[in-house]
Amino acid sequence: MNIVIVGHVDHGKSTVIGRLLADTGSLPEGRLEAVRESCLRNSRPFEYAFLLDALKDEQAQGITIDTARCFFKTASRDYIIIDAPGHIEFLKNMISGASRAEAALLVIDANEGIRENSKRHGHMVAMLGVRQVTVLVNKMDLVGYSEEAFEKLKAEYTAYLRQIDVEPVSFIPVSAREGDNIAESSELMPWHDGPTVLGQLDLFTTGRELHEKPFRLPVQDIYKFTSSGDDRRIVAGTIEAGTIRNGEEVLFLPSGKRSHIASIESFNTPRKESVSAGEPTGFTLSTQIYIRPGEIMVRPGDPQPEVGTRFRANIFWVGRVPMSKEKEYKLKLGTARATVRLAEIVNTLDAAELNLSRGKQQLDCRDVGECIFETTRPIAFDLASRNETTGRFVIVDNYEIAGGGIVLENLSGGETLLERHIRERERHWETGSVPTSDRERVNRHRSKFIVITGPPGTGKRALSRELENMLFRNGCSTYYLGMATMEHGIDSDLRVNEKNVEERLRRLGELARIMTDAGMIFITAIDDADDYDIATLKLLNDPHEILVVTVSRNDLQNAEPDLHLEEISDLVEAIEQIADLLTLREIIVDYQI
Amino acid sequence: MNHLDKLEAQSVYILREAYREFKNLCMLWSIGKDSTVLLWLARKAFFGHVPIPLVHIDTHYKIPEMITYRDRVALEWNLNMIYGENRAALDGRQTFPDGNTDRLVCCRHLKSEALKRTLSGEWPRYRMDHELKRYVPDDKREPFTGVIVGVRADEEGSRSKERYFSPRDSANSWDVGDQPPEFWNQFKTDFAPGTHVRIHPLLDWTELNIWEYIEREQIPIVSLYFNQGDGTRYRSLGCAPCTNPIESPSRTVREIIEELESGLLTNVAERSGRAQDKEDGGLETLRRDGYM
Ligand SMILES: Nc1nc2c(ncn2[C@@H]2O[C@H](COP(=O)(O)OP(=O)(O)O)[C@@H](O)[C@H]2O)c(=O)[nH]1
Numbered sequence: 001m002n003i004v005i006v007g008h009v010d011h012g013k014s015t016v017i018g019r020l021l022a023d024t025g026s027l028p029e030g031r032l033e034a035v036r037e038s039c040l041r042n043s044r045p046f047e048y049a050f051l052l053d054a055l056k057d058e059q060a061q062g063i064t065i066d067t068a069r070c071f072f073k074t075a076s077r078d079y080i081i082i083d084a085p086g087h088i089e090f091l092k093n094m095i096s097g098a099s100r101a102e103a104a105l106l107v108i109d110a111n112e113g114i115r116e117n118s119k120r121h122g123h124m125v126a127m128l129g130v131r132q133v134t135v136l137v138n139k140m141d142l143v144g145y146s147e148e149a150f151e152k153l154k155a156e157y158t159a160y161l162r163q164i165d166v167e168p169v170s171f172i173p174v175s176a177r178e179g180d181n182i183a184e185s186s187e188l189m190p191w192h193d194g195p196t197v198l199g200q201l202d203l204f205t206t207g208r209e210l211h212e213k214p215f216r217l218p219v220q221d222i223y224k225f226t227s228s229g230d231d232r233r234i235v236a237g238t239i240e241a242g243t244i245r246n247g248e249e250v251l252f253l254p255s256g257k258r259s260h261i262a263s264i265e266s267f268n269t270p271r272k273e274s275v276s277a278g279e280p281t282g283f284t285l286s287t288q289i290y291i292r293p294g295e296i297m298v299r300p301g302d303p304q305p306e307v308g309t310r311f312r313a314n315i316f317w318v319g320r321v322p323m324s325k326e327k328e329y330k331l332k333l334g335t336a337r338a339t340v341r342l343a344e345i346v347n348t349l350d351a352a353e354l355n356l357s358r359g360k361q362q363l364d365c366r367d368v369g370e371c372i373f374e375t376t377r378p379i380a381f382d383l384a385s386r387n388e389t390t391g392r393f394v395i396v397d398n399y400e401i402a403g404g405g406i407v408l409e410n411l412s413g414g415e416t417l418l419e420r421h422i423r424e425r426e427r428h429w430e431t432g433s434v435p436t437s438d439r440e441r442v443n444r445h446r447s448k449f450i451v452i453t454g455p456p457g458t459g460k461r462a463l464s465r466e467l468e469n470m471l472f473r474n475g476c477s478t479y480y481l482g483m484a485t486m487e488h489g490i491d492s493d494l495r496v497n498e499k500n501v502e503e504r505l506r507r508l509g510e511l512a513r514i515m516t517d518a519g520m521i522f523i524t525a526i527d528d529a530d531d532y533d534i535a536t537l538k539l540l541n542d543p544h545e546i547l548v549v550t551v552s553r554n555d556l557q558n559a560e561p562d563l564h565l566e567e568i569s570d571l572v573e574a575i576e577q578i579a580d581l582l583t584l585r586e587i588i589v590d591y592q593i
Numbered sequence: 594m595n596h597l598d599k600l601e602a603q604s605v606y607i608l609r610e611a612y613r614e615f616k617n618l619c620m621l622w623s624i625g626k627d628s629t630v631l632l633w634l635a636r637k638a639f640f641g642h643v644p645i646p647l648v649h650i651d652t653h654y655k656i657p658e659m660i661t662y663r664d665r666v667a668l669e670w671n672l673n674m675i676y677g678e679n680r681a682a683l684d685g686r687q688t689f690p691d692g693n694t695d696r697l698v699c700c701r702h703l704k705s706e707a708l709k710r711t712l713s714g715e716w717p718r719y720r721m722d723h724e725l726k727r728y729v730p731d732d733k734r735e736p737f738t739g740v741i742v743g744v745r746a747d748e749e750g751s752r753s754k755e756r757y758f759s760p761r762d763s764a765n766s767w768d769v770g771d772q773p774p775e776f777w778n779q780f781k782t783d784f785a786p787g788t789h790v791r792i793h794p795l796l797d798w799t800e801l802n803i804w805e806y807i808e809r810e811q812i813p814i815v816s817l818y819f820n821q822g823d824g825t826r827y828r829s830l831g832c833a834p835c836t837n838p839i840e841s842p843s844r845t846v847r848e849i850i851e852e853l854e855s856g857l858l859t860n861v862a863e864r865s866g867r868a869q870d871k872e873d874g875g876l877e878t879l880r881r882d883g884y885m
Contacts, residue, residue, distance in 0.1 A: 025856070071747050071799050078596050080797060096756070099776040128776075220606070221613050225642045228671060234640055238606050238778075267641045268810060278594050280605040282640055293613060318774060332779050394776050399783040404776040 001206055004082045004098045006125060007107030008117040012138040015176035016107060017070055017081055018048025020197065023183035026072035027051070048176070076202045095318065095404065098125050103132035103169075103204040105197070110149055110173070111142040114157055122157075123349075123368065126166045127314060127406065129388045132204050133161075133168045136197065141175040145188045169204070170194050210277035214302035215242030216382070216390050218334030219252070219295045223282070234265050234282040235297065237335060240389040243276040244299065250285075252295045253380035254307045255530055256557040259285040290455070290528050290555045294336035296380040296390060305380045305390060308412025310343070313393070316368045319402025323363035323395070329402075333393035336379045339502050340395065341417065344372040363403070370408070374417050376502050377532060381407055422539055439519035443477050445588040447516040449541045450578075453529040454551030459568040460525035463551070466571050467578060468523050474591045478521040481511070505533060509540025516544035521587070531558050547585075549578060597806055601634065604794040606778060607757055608638040608741070611792045612645060614782040615739030619675070619712070622647040624659040625830045626814055628743035630803050631795055633812045636670070645741065646673040648711060648718075652703035653683055654690060654832035662815040667721050674721035675731060677711025679703050690834045703832075712737045712789075738789045747799045748863060759791045760784060800863055801853045808846045820844045829864050836867060 005013045021027050031051065039046040070081045082097035098104060104125045108118050125133060135157060143149040150173045161168060172181055173192050180186035183198045195203060220237040224230075244250070244261065251258050264272040265282040275281045283297075296305055317323050323342055331340035348360050348369035363369060384391030384406035395403040415423075440446050450467070452460045461482070468480035490507055494500040508524065515522035526533070534556060538546045550561040551568060563581055568574045572593060582588045594602070611618055620635065620643075622628045635643045649663060667674035682688060682702040689699035710716035714734035722729045744755060758780035760773065773781040784790055798806075807814055817838075820826040825838035839858075843849040852858060 078799075078802075095776060096774045220609050223639060225639070225644060228642050228644075230640075230642065232640070236609060236638075236640075238602060265640050267637050267639075278599065278602055280602050280609070280638070330783065389777075392777060394779040396783050399781075399785050400773050401776065401779060401781060404774075404779070 001077060001103070001201075001204065002080050002082060002101045003103050003105060003201065003204070004094075004101035004125070004130065005105045005107065006094055006098060006117075006121040007136075008109070008112075008115040008121075011107045011109040011112065011115075011118070012136075012176045013083060013107050014049030014051075015047065016105070016136060016138065016174070016182065016197070017083055018051040019176050019179055019182045020081065021051065021070055021072055022048065023179065024072050024074065024198070026070075074198060074202055079201060094121065095124060095128065095316065098130055099128045099404070101125075101128075101130050102206055103134070103201075104130045105134055105136055106168075107136045107138050107176075108153065108157065109142075110137045110139050110153060113153060114160070118157070119160060122161055122166060123164050124316065126164055127316070127368070128404075129384075129392070129406070133166060134197075134200050135168050135171045136176075137171060137173045138176050140173045140180060140189065141178050145173070145175075145180075145186075147173075147189070147191045150192075170200055172197055172200060210241050210389075211243050213241035213277070213387060215244050215297075215299045216240045216305070216387060217244075217281075217297040218336065218390065219291060219293050219297055220335045221293050222291065232265065232284050233288070234284055235291065236280075236282040237297070238280040239275060239277050240334070241277050241387055242299070242302070243274055245274040246272075249300055250283075250297050251300045252289075252291045252297055253305055254378045254532070255291060255295055257289045257291055257555075258300065259287045259289050262286045288553070290530070290553065292530075294334070294379070296334060296336075303386070305382045305387075306407075306410040306412075307378050307380050308410045309376070309378050309416050310372065310374045310411040310414065311381070311407050312346070312370065312372050312409040312411055313405040313407050314368070315363070315371050315395070315403050315405030316366075317363040317403040318365060319397050319400065320365060321397060321402075322365065323397070323403060325361070327397075330396040331373070331375060331379075331393055332396060332401075333379060333381055333407075334390050336381075338375040338377050338379050340373050340375045342371055343374045346370040346372065371405075372411060376417050378412075381410075383407055383409065418536060418539055422542060426543075436517075436519070443519050445476050445521065446586070447519050447544055448521045448582070448587050449512040449516050449537070449544060449546045450521065450523045450549065451529065451534070451537060451546060452523070452525040452549045452551060453527070453534075453555075455553055456527045458552040459571075460527075460551050463568055463571060463574055464523050464525040467575055470575055470579065470591070470593060471521055471588070474588070476521055476588060477519055478523065479515060480523045481508075481515075483524070483526065505536055506540065509537045512537065512541045512546075513544065516541060521582075528555060531556050534559055547581070547587075597802065597809060600798055600802055601637065601806070603797065604631075604634045605638040607780070607792065607794040608635055610780060610782060611739055611741055611758075611794075612639070615790070617735050617737050618739040618741065619646045619648045619737040620741040621708075621743070622649050622663070622674075623743070623830070624649065624655070624663050624815060625743075626803055626807065626818060627745060627795055627798075629812060629814060630798075630806055631741065631743040632670075632672075633806075633810060634794065643670065643672055646675050648737070648740075649674070649676045650704055650707045650711065651676045651678045652707070652832050653678065654688070654703070654834055656817060656827075656830065656833045656836070658817055659815055659830060664721070666813070668723065668726060671723065672721070675711075675718050676728065677707055677716060677718050679707040679710075680716070682706070696835055699835075712740060736789070738784070739792060740789065741792045741794065743795045744793050745798050745800070745803075746796045755791075755793050755796055756781070757793050757796055758782065759793065760788050761791055801850065804846060804850045804853060808850060814846070818849070828858075829867055831867055 007013050022032060035050045036046050072079050082101060106122060108114060137150050137153055154171045172194060173189050174181040174197060176182060180188055181196045183196060185196055217237045217239050219235055223234045223236055246261055246264055249260050262284045264275055266272055298305060325342050329340050331338045345360050347358050348367050382390040391407045393405055394401045452464050454460055464480050468478050471478040491504055494503055512522055534548055548561045549563045551565050554561060554564050563577060565574055579591045583590060622632055635645060679702050687693055687702055689696050711718055713736045718731040719728040720731035756775055760781060817827045817830060820841055820843055824840060824842060826841050826843060827838050841852060843852045
């Protein structure tokens with residue numbers, strides 16, 4: 001079980017851990033003696049905390065710099081204690097530690113009382129989803145092991161925690177340095193009838209009934225190891241909530257595609273009939289559907305996740321550079337990645353006082369606040385209150401994780417970022433003096449953006465090129481744009497290892513808007529476009545029109561393609577079908593092949 | 594799910610994240626028990642396949658059984674097996690067994706340096722040809738930008754501060770004081786050109802967990818870990834001249850687990866058989882230099 005230990009600096013976290021390790025016999029022989037010896041040599045008083053100071057530069061600074069993991073075992077289970085530093089500068093380390101914990105120990109110095117980080121950490125731990133919190137009132141030796149002092153602090157801190165909706169499991173009066181109530185009950189505090197720290201650890205519960213919740217599997221990847229002679233197409237991921245059985249129907253969001261589970265795949269285990277929350281797994285499906293990593297696989301009959309582009313969230317920011325509304329960021333939620341913008345700061349928390357304040361224009365380092373975010377592409381997510389594992393996200397700024405948050409509300413439905421962009425673009429569109437009608441008269445055809453899509457290797461490109469050729473021979477103003485041309489030209493600034501699919505799509509759409517405005521029949525072929533891609537291109541090409549041809553497999557769920565070709569066995573025949581359609585729609589008048 | 598299931602789940606998740614995000618990914622395989630468990634976890638993650646090249650740094654002083662075992666498993670499991678070496682130091686006899694350097698400098702030459710240059714592609718790589726059943730020079734020389742390593746946090750102090758995804762700059766150095774945060778299951782998978790990332794799927798495993806998992810999965814492990822009748826066995830594997838066996842009666846995985854559980858070994862550091870750790874600065878100095 002993962003336990004995080006937090007608290008204001010110098011309130012005694014490291015000492016508590018040192019004690020736990022020493023008192024459970026979890027230290028390699030000689031470690032304790034070596035530290036005692038080196039203290040003696042340097043004439044410093046021995047500290048249990050030194051046990052943890054494993055690194056040289058850390059000792060130089062005299063503060064714990066990073067989350068460290070310590071391992072120990074009680075009669076009932078294995079523990080990993082994550083030591084989260086108390087210094088404000090190391091907040092991101094504390095978050096890293098706390099976000100993976102199942103329970104938290106929050107240390108407060110009985111003598112010094114509640115300090116800034118006692119509050120901040122309490123708040124963060126709650127926000128990070130740690131539901132079991134035990135408060136250790138430490139250094140009881142400095143207040144004469146007084147019950148009164150303990151009760152007073154307990155009352156004060158309980159009142160604070162109540163404001164942020166946290167109810168601690170227990171309060172334990174301890175003296176880490178003296179070993180009171182750590183592993184053994186203290187005779188100096190007979191008035192305490194609760195457990196010792198060690199006893200409390202064993203009382204924490206694991207597994208948050210996740211497998212009874214609605215089924216959620218964020219798709220991490222799709223594998224096909226054909227080159228190793230394996231034809232299975234496996235949808236892989238770790239189940240975040242719920243249970244699913246072989247043969248059940250499944251739905252993928254946001255794409256809306258459906259299929260059935262044909263098999264549950266695993267290596268070196270007996271055949272599985274069902275899998276549950278926490279398990280990394282893989283499925284083959286009964287039908288060939290094209291889905292992307294980042295979608296959430298759910299059961300159609302379960303309460304559904306939200307799908308949208310705009311949501312309200314609680315967020316903490318630990319980036320060196322403040323979060324601004326002017327910039328685009330990368331959002332990672334479950335296995336989904338999307339481009340995101342900060343649309344609005346509803347309020348922020350004043351760190352020292354923990355009051356809400358309004359009117360901030362950016363999130364500074366260590367700010368905690370409520371904000372509204374907008375993604376460019378729809379994503380599937382849950383509200384954190386319903387399903388926390390699919391309701392939390394991080395934000396990447398300049399290659400680094402710079403913030404994290406939990407989703408409070410889906411606000412989608414209004415104007416999307418793309419719609420707003422297009423509205424603005426059209427407002428500023430600078431037209432020349434040739435009216436569209438004149439262009440059409442001279443060209444003897446109307447403009448059109450033709451998108452041919454389907455799986456790779458189905459002859460889309462050949463078809464597109466031949467279509468261009470045929471239209472050109474018939475006197476049309478037409479142009480075929482290859483994706484390689486884009487990649488090495490207009491898109492050459494988009495780094496290869498970054499999957500800038502959205503930006504590539506946007507540029508293609510903008511280009512189409514210009515080419516169709518110039519009166520052309522503009523043709524391109526793209527692999528595996530989905531509903532969102534087509535809708536985006538359509539919007540971007542507006543006010544001109546788009547014509548969608550799907551080849552081999554139709555992946556569109558909502559939109560109907562204008563034409564579907566099962567396969568391109570005969571190029572001439574396929575071109576004829578497209579040309580017929582263009583005539584029918586009065587784009588071109590007639591043609592000859 | 595029990596503790597081992599959870600450890601396995603976390604490691605598999607990390608391996609899949611790494612495979613998804615890094616184009617030039619490799620996994621270090623030292624032949625030891627930890628990286629062999631890691632290799633097994635890759636087979637778990639990828640349903641029996643290992644779609645990631647395995648890199649071994651051959652110091653040519655490894656205990657011979659290790660190399661035999663490596664090649665047998667590479668062929669059996671259809672691994673994309675690569676090795677690299679420091680040819681210049683070996684030819685120039687700049688090693689400890691040759692009597693020309695101390696242990697630490699030898700490690701730096703044969704391991705750290707060889708590793709760095711093999712990963713960067715500056716020095717030749719040799720790849721197992723599954724048809725010829727021997728190694729051939731590898732013409733792929735692209736640098737690996739993601740390197741999966743089987744370190745565990747319980748091994749010694751400095752490793753307990755690692756992240757699952759830990760960036761290194763182009764000089765391979767590690768800034769312990771300024772590491773990116775890792776929230777929940779979100780790791781640092783974006784990296785600036787010129788940097789690379791070390792990935793540590795085994796960080797939360799202990800030595801005992803490793804053996805329990807080997808037992809549960811029946812993972813074939815090199816025989817050096819077991820007492821073959823002389824009352825000694827290796828607890829940690831390295832180069833023959835610098836690695837000593839420990840006294841131990843354990844002949845099977847089960848007996849090793851019992852030995853570890855009995856607490857007989859709690860008091861002996863796991864790498865105590867590794868002579869280079871004991872020299873000035875030891876492992877930590879080596880690690881800053883890019884040693885695993
Ligand atoms: N009197 C007394 N001092 C303590 C106790 N626990 C810790 N300390 C001292 O408080 C100081 C800070 O402790 P440390 O564990 O390093 O705090 P951390 O910053 O929270 O990890 C050290 O000098 C400890 O010796 C205690 O129970 N009683």
